[in-house]
Amino acid sequence: MTDARVLGAAYDALVVDFLVPLLEGREVKLAQPIAPGCASFFAQTRSSSSDADARIFEALHRGASELTTIETLRWPSMGLLAMSAAMYDALYLTDPSLDRVFARSARATIRDWARGWISLVGVPQTRGEALARHVLVERFEHIRRKDVVVKNWAYTYRFFGRRPPANVVALPTIRFVRQEETTRPLENILQREGDVGMLGLDLPGLLHDLKLRSPVTQLLRAPSNQGFRFSTSTLAALSDRAIRGAVAGHLLRDEWQAAAVLGVAIVEPSLVEQPMLLSIALQLVLEMHLVCALDGRAQTPTVRELVDPGAIRYAALLVATFDDERAIRELHAFDDDHRAILQRRAEAFRPRVPRAALAEMQGLLAHALPHEPAFLPS
Amino acid sequence: MTSFLERAALHQTRFRTPGVHPDSRGVVLGQKGLLLFPSLDRVVAFFRAYGDEGSLDEILPSLTIQRVVSALKTRELVVTMAAESSYRMDRIAAVARLAGGDVFTGTQRQFVKYRDAVSPLGYDISEVVEAKADLVVHHDAYRQAYNVERDVPFKDLVLKLTPYRLPPTERASGTRFFATAELGIGHALVGYLFRWRAKARVALAEWPSSSAFDERPKRLHVFEIEDAPPRILALLRSLPGVTVFEPLARAFGVEVGFRHPISLESCQSLFAESTLTLFRGDGQVVVIDPLPPFAPVRTLVRTPMSVDGSAEAEAAHGIGQTESVIVPLRLAPSILPARNVVATVLPASQRAWLAKLLYVMPPRALESVQLAVGAESLYLIDKNGIDGVPLGRFFCEVAHRIYVPTGMTLVPAVQPAVLEDMLASQRGNHVFFESDGAAPRVVPEHAFSSLSRSILRALAGTVVHADMPGREDPALPLLSYGPEVRFPLWGAPGRDETSAESNVPKLGGGSR
Numbered sequence: 001m002t003d004a005r006v007l008g009a010a011y012d013a014l015v016v017d018f019l020v021p022l023l024e025g026r027e028v029k030l031a032q033p034i035a036p037g038c039a040s041f042f043a044q045t046r047s048s049s050s051d052a053d054a055r056i057f058e059a060l061h062r063g064a065s066e067l068t069t070i071e072t073l074r075w076p077s078m079g080l081l082a083m084s085a086a087m088y089d090a091l092y093l094t095d096p097s098l099d100r101v102f103a104r105s106a107r108a109t110i111r112d113w114a115r116g117w118i119s120l121v122g123v124p125q126t127r128g129e130a131l132a133r134h135v136l137v138e139r140f141e142h143i144r145r146k147d148v149v150v151k152n153w154a155y156t157y158r159f160f161g162r163r164p165p166a167n168v169v170a171l172p173t174i175r176f177v178r179q180e181e182t183t184r185p186l187e188n189i190l191q192r193e194g195d196v197g198m199l200g201l202d203l204p205g206l207l208h209d210l211k212l213r214s215p216v217t218q219l220l221r222a223p224s225n226q227g228f229r230f231s232t233s234t235l236a237a238l239s240d241r242a243i244r245g246a247v248a249g250h251l252l253r254d255e256w257q258a259a260a261v262l263g264v265a266i267v268e269p270s271l272v273e274q275p276m277l278l279s280i281a282l283q284l285v286l287e288m289h290l291v292c293a294l295d296g297r298a299q300t301p302t303v304r305e306l307v308d309p310g311a312i313r314y315a316a317l318l319v320a321t322f323d324d325e326r327a328i329r330e331l332h333a334f335d336d337d338h339r340a341i342l343q344r345r346a347e348a349f350r351p352r353v354p355r356a357a358l359a360e361m362q363g364l365l366a367h368a369l370p371h372e373p374a375f376l377p378s
Numbered sequence: 379m380t381s382f383l384e385r386a387a388l389h390q391t392r393f394r395t396p397g398v399h400p401d402s403r404g405v406v407l408g409q410k411g412l413l414l415f416p417s418l419d420r421v422v423a424f425f426r427a428y429g430d431e432g433s434l435d436e437i438l439p440s441l442t443i444q445r446v447v448s449a450l451k452t453r454e455l456v457v458t459m460a461a462e463s464s465y466r467m468d469r470i471a472a473v474a475r476l477a478g479g480d481v482f483t484g485t486q487r488q489f490v491k492y493r494d495a496v497s498p499l500g501y502d503i504s505e506v507v508e509a510k511a512d513l514v515v516h517h518d519a520y521r522q523a524y525n526v527e528r529d530v531p532f533k534d535l536v537l538k539l540t541p542y543r544l545p546p547t548e549r550a551s552g553t554r555f556f557a558t559a560e561l562g563i564g565h566a567l568v569g570y571l572f573r574w575r576a577k578a579r580v581a582l583a584e585w586p587s588s589s590a591f592d593e594r595p596k597r598l599h600v601f602e603i604e605d606a607p608p609r610i611l612a613l614l615r616s617l618p619g620v621t622v623f624e625p626l627a628r629a630f631g632v633e634v635g636f637r638h639p640i641s642l643e644s645c646q647s648l649f650a651e652s653t654l655t656l657f658r659g660d661g662q663v664v665v666i667d668p669l670p671p672f673a674p675v676r677t678l679v680r681t682p683m684s685v686d687g688s689a690e691a692e693a694a695h696g697i698g699q700t701e702s703v704i705v706p707l708r709l710a711p712s713i714l715p716a717r718n719v720v721a722t723v724l725p726a727s728q729r730a731w732l733a734k735l736l737y738v739m740p741p742r743a744l745e746s747v748q749l750a751v752g753a754e755s756l757y758l759i760d761k762n763g764i765d766g767v768p769l770g771r772f773f774c775e776v777a778h779r780i781y782v783p784t785g786m787t788l789v790p791a792v793q794p795a796v797l798e799d800m801l802a803s804q805r806g807n808h809v810f811f812e813s814d815g816a817a818p819r820v821v822p823e824h825a826f827s828s829l830s831r832s833i834l835r836a837l838a839g840t841v842v843h844a845d846m847p848g849r850e851d852p853a854l855p856l857l858s859y860g861p862e863v864r865f866p867l868w869g870a871p872g873r874d875e876t877s878a879e880s881n882v883p884k885l886g887g888g889s890r
Contacts, residue, residue, distance in 0.1 A: 010871035025853030031860045033867070037875025059852070097862045106866040113876065145857040161859040183856075 007041040008048065010034050015047045015056070015076075019084050022139050023059035033092045033106075034085050036116035042081050063135030064128060067216070068246035073128025079121050079213075080132055086117035086210050087140050093203055094145075094189050096160045111201050118206075121213040123233045130237045134216035145189055149180040219247045222265075223258040230265050235280045248287040255292060256311050262288075263310025266317075267360070272367065279368035282317065289318045293345045294338055312357045315349040320361035322346045326369050383490065383518045384504055385497040393502040395516070397485025405464040405493055406500030408484040410440075413457040413470070414515060415479040418530075421455050422539065422639060424477035429641030431473060436466075438647055441532055446513070446524035453527065456513070467492060482515050490516045533648050540661035541636035549635055552624055555611065556631050556656060557601040558583075558664060560619035564599030567620070571603070572679045573772075573784060575715045576610060578603040579672035583664075598664070600654070602672055609765075623656045630655040679713055705790065707800075709813055712787035716774050720763060721781045723810060724756040724770035731769055732756060736829070739766060743829075750808075750825040757810065757821050758829070773810060782811045 010032070017029040047053060057075045064070045089110050092098075098107055124130040150157045150164050153176040157168055169177050190203055211217055215233040222228040230238075238244045251258035265271070266281050306312055321327045322343060331339055386393070386406045393399070398408040415421045421443065428434060434441075440460035447453050457474075461467050461483055471481040471492050482489035483500070488507075493500035496518075503516045511523035559567050564580070571578040578601055585596045603610075614622050615634060623631035629649040632638050636659040642648075649655050653667040724732055736744070743766035750757040758767055773781035777794035780801065788797070788811065801809055801818075808821045867873060 006869070006871050022855045023852065025851075025855050027856045027858050029858050029860065032863075032870045035870055035872035035876040038872030040875070041872070091857060092859075092866075094857075095859045097859070098866065100864075102864050103866050109867060116876065139852075139855065142854045143857050144854055161857050162862075163858075186857075 004041070007038055008045060010038055011042055011045050012048050014042075014081070014085055014088055016049045016052045018088050020049075020052050020055050022084075022087075022143065023056060023063075023135075025139075025142075028091075028143065030088065030092050030095075033089050033110045033113060034117075035113045036082075036085070036120060038085075039078070039082065039117075039120055042085075043078055046076075060132040060135050063138070064131035067131055067134070067250075068127075068242045070128055070131060070242075073132050074126065075132070077129060077132075079124060079129055080136060082117045082120040083133060083136055083210065083213060086114045086121070087136075089114035089117065090203065090206055090210065091143070093201060094161075107201055111203075111206060114206055115209070118209050118213060123236055124215065127240045127243055130214075130216050130240070130243060133214040134220070137211055137214045137217045141186060144183050144185045147182045147184060149182075151178045151180075152176055216243060216247070220250050222261050223251060223254055226261065228261045228265055229268050230271050230277070230281050232277075235277050238280050238284050244284055244287055245291070248284060248291050252288055252292050252295075255288065256308075256314075258288070259314035260308040260310035263308070263313035265310075266364065267313065272364070275368050278364065282364065282368050285314060285317050286321060288314075289345065290338075290342060293341045306352050309357075312353060313361060316353040316357040316361040317365070318342075318346045319350050319353050319358055320365050323358075323362060324365050324369065327365060382504060382516055382521050383501040386493075386499040386502050388499060390499075390502075394506055395484065395490045395503045396488050396506070398483060398490065398500075398502075400499070401464050403464055404499050406483065406490070406502065407461050407464050407467065408489070409461055410458050410484060410489075411461040411467050411470055411492065412482040412484060412489045412513070412515065413474045413479045414482065415455045415457065415474075415477070418455060420478045421457060422535070424457070424474055424479060425535075425640050427477055428470070428473045429644040432469065432644070434641070434645035435647045437470070438532065438645060443530040443532055443535065445527045445530060447527045448522055448524050449511075454524070455530070456524065456526075464493075480515070480517060482517075484513075487511070487513050488516070489513060491518055532645075536638075536640055536642070536645070536648060537655075537663045537665075539639045541632055541638045541657050541659055543659065544635055544637050553605050554625055555601075555603045555606060555634065556623040556625055556654070557603060557614055558621050558623070558656065559599040559601065559617075561597050561599065563617065563619045567599065567601065567614075568675045568678050571601070571610075571675045573716055574607075574610060576603055576606050576675070578606070578675045580675050580678060581670040581672040583666045583670055600666060600670070600672075601675075621656075621658055623658075629653055630657070632657045633659040635659065676713070676715070707792075707811075708789055709782060709786045709811055710789040712785060714787070716772070716784040718775045719765075719772050719784055720761055720775050721757065721759045721773040721808075721810070722764050722767055722770040723773060723812075724758070726752075726754055726756065728769060729756060732767075735767065735769060739829075741830075743767070745828065745830050747829040748826040749829045750821050750827075752819075752821065752825075755819075757808070757826070759808065759826065771813075779806075779808045780811075781809065783813045786813060 013029075013031045014034060017031065020026075021028045053075060057073070060073060060075060060080075061070065064073060093107055093110055093114070098104065124133060145161045147161065148159045148164050150159070150168050152168075157164065164179070169179065171177070190207075212231075213233075215231070215237040218225075218228070218231070218234050219237065238247065251262075262281075262285055266278070266285060271278050271281060306315065321331070331342070334342070386400070386404075388404055389400075390404075391400065393406065395406075395408075398406050401407045413424065415424065425434065428437075437459045440458075442458050444456045444458070445453055446456050457479075459470070467481075467483065471494075474481050481492040483492045484490060488503070490503050491501045501516070501518070507514055507521065507523070509523040512526045514521065514523045557567075564582075568580055580602075581600045583598045583600050587595050611622060611634070614620050622634045624634050625631040626642050627646050627649070629646070629651055630642060631654075632642070633656075636657070638657055642657075650667070652669055653665060654669050656664040656666075658664065739747075743760070746762050747758055747760045747764070747767065750759075756770075758764065758770070760766065764772060772784040774784055776782050776788060777797040780794075780797050782788055798805070804820050806823050808823065808826070809818045810821065811818045
């Protein structure tokens with residue numbers, strides 16, 4: 001059984017030395033790897049720093065508020081702590097000094113510990129939790145490392161993520177000491193540490209699994225992820241009206257690239273089988289149409305964009321909405337001017353939407369509508 | 379029922395109580411009603427309540443108030459009045475019981491309890507008591523003999539009561555007022571009321587010295603003011619030595635903002651028509667008897683007059699000695715009411731007063747008043763009337779942009795058109811004739827500007843940045859490894875627990 005003082009020190013290392021500087025953009029210090037066995041202790045302890053919690057809350061709240069309105073979020077929460085610990089252990093694995101005798105064998109254990117932490121992260125239960133996870137993942141991806149190469153008249157030393165000792169850089173003039181500093185982002189670190197992958201650690205896969213625990217991140221990066229599919233956690237996040245609005249607004253930065261991905265995701269058989277979940281996904285698409293039309297962001301799709309099957313489905317869904325009696329009844333709740341703008345957009349799409357795609361979307365709408373009384377975004 | 383009284387029966391005609399008989403309703407009634415009160419404040423309470431309810435005038439002719447003393451030397455107060463009828467006695471009895479008194483009826487010395495709910499036809503005494511007392515009262519709970527100690531005249535009681543202050547919401551806003559002013563301020567008030575054309579009459583009331591040490595008899599100016607604007611009333615109330623009264627009837631009044639404890643309107647017969655009784659808020663009563671003659675204030679305005687000898691000199695020399703008659707335009711006092719008072723001139727020394735006044739002036743006055751600042755004087759003009767600025771010497775506009783002090787007129791009394799022609803060179807400017815006899819002062823039109831624009835210091839705004847706060851993205855975090863260790867897992871926290879726990883529960887986002 002680990003001593004409580006050691007566990008307390010580990011919590012401080014995670015929160016005070018790792019999480020606070022990560023969110024505030026300062027130097028992140030790693031000490032010893034943390035095993036998931038600490039979870040039950042972490043769930044009940046507090047940091048010894050008097051202001052660490054407040055600073056973390058403030059940073060998370062600020063980052064979350066940039067996406068959408070939020071009243072508060074819960075910190076500390078076990079989901080965020082487990083994600084932080086997984087990041088902590090994953091970063092520990094990037095240390096090249098582990099590639100030594102006796103230390104090398106610890107890598108697989110630490111990787112398993114990171115996976116253990118990830119497995120502790122469930123579906124976010126609140127808007128604040130979902131947004132805070134996205135903030136955490138974003139900050140994690142911005143992490144970088146400073147590598148220093150020190151050369152003197154006789155030797156060359158390499159320090160990865162560590163400062164050179166004083167004796168190495170002493171008497172620079174006499175010993176012809178030269179230093180070269182390179183700051184490398186996390187992505188570059190993972191590429192360079194090829195041996196990590198060769199050892200079968202699959203660090204990129206580990207980080208991918210970690211990002212999957214942040215549904216907001218998944219949704220916001222959908223346009224750049226050709227294999228994007230709606231998951232339970234992403235649909236749960238989208239069921240929150242504020243998050244759905246924020247995601248729709250974000251995806252409209254490149255509407256047709258997002259349309260190509262979403263158009264494929266909404267016809268995923270596993271999603272179509274569950275009409276209630278399907279209606280949430282369709283609401284996202286229709287909200288994108290609505291925001292795009294009413295904010296005046298509408299761009300005429302190029303011919304190439306409407307060749308993409310996903311983009312065609314995206315456009316066809318709006319046309320199909322105006323063909324469905326039940327959907328039109330809900331559209332009556334809109335202001336007349338807004339409804340007219342939306343209808344003009346739909347009519348502009350109609351001649352360019354193939355009949356088959358229109359019929360497919362009409363079927364999809366008919367499938368989802370009975371299960372969602374307030375179908376259209378308001 | 380105690381042994382003192384017996385209930386009267388219907389159609390009972392013979393009673394042991396002397397002087398009582400059944401009235402038309404069968405109620406036992408004597409010629410008098412008697413109210414027995416334990417203290418004077420209860421008596422006052424009775425009169426207050428009865429005065430508010432009905433008219434005290436109907437009981438005043440037969441009303442007596444006496445302080446009586448019992449054989450045990452306890453002092454009480456007895457109010458007696460003519461019973462008249464059981465209807466009036468019922469009303470009196472109800473109010474008296476409310477005020478804490480007992481009600482009796484009788485004719486001379488023996489008084490029996492007046493009817494109540496227990497005995498609707500009244501009471502009769504069980505036996506007549508012979509006592510050497512002025513009056514004997516028979517109650518169902520007691521029998522008491524009293525001797526009269528002294529009389530308390532009702533008017534004295536009314537005059538000794540101190541009015542109480544009314545809340546502002548209940549204060550009357552009548553149109554007719556009396557005001558008393560000490561002798562020193564009376565003449566100034568006469569002038570003031572005349573200047574503002576208030577419909578007022580004034581009299582001088584005089585009282586003989588109350589002490590041999592007084593130098594002279596006490597004198598007061600008494601004003602009767604009708605249709606006075608509220609500002610005049612407010613001014614008078616704020617003046618030391620002046621008391622404003624609201625007349626409740628022709629012959630009496632109470633200080634504005636106060637009310638007499640007893641409803642004076644219900645006992646008007648107390649005050650003779652030829653007198654004036656004024657109740658001050660501090661409890662003093664001004665009784666003016668007889669009422670001196672009142673005269674309109676306009677007849678009492680002081681009009682200083684001087685005999686100019688130059689005209690006689692001219693006459694002595696003979697008119698023929700001068701080829702033409704050229705006279706200077708002069709100011710002379712006038713008793714005509716001031717009209718068209720649109721300007722005021724303040725000496726520069728009163729600049730601070732004007733500055734203080736500006737903070738309380740209403741917006742309309744601030745907007746309409748024009749101000750010109752001269753080296754010696756400040757000139758203020760308001761075409762709608764300069765009432766809003768109670769400072770300085772007021773001026774009337776006698777012709778277009780030609781002003782003379784109020785209470786004065788230009789002589790010879792030439793037509794306004796003639797004046798304008800005489801000052802044609804100053805057309806467009808404002809000409810002020812000062813009472814000091816100096817040449818009229820001309821204030822250029824362009825020197826006047828709206829008071830609201832000319833009084834304020836230049837406003838220097840402080841620029842406040844209302845832009846969205848700059849978004850400061852946090853810097854990119856920098857990764858730093860700890861010291862190199864040979865065995866990284868040695869002492870790693872939670873290692874033992876991880877190997878021991880095979881089933882770690884999955885934790886949701888919000889749970890902790």
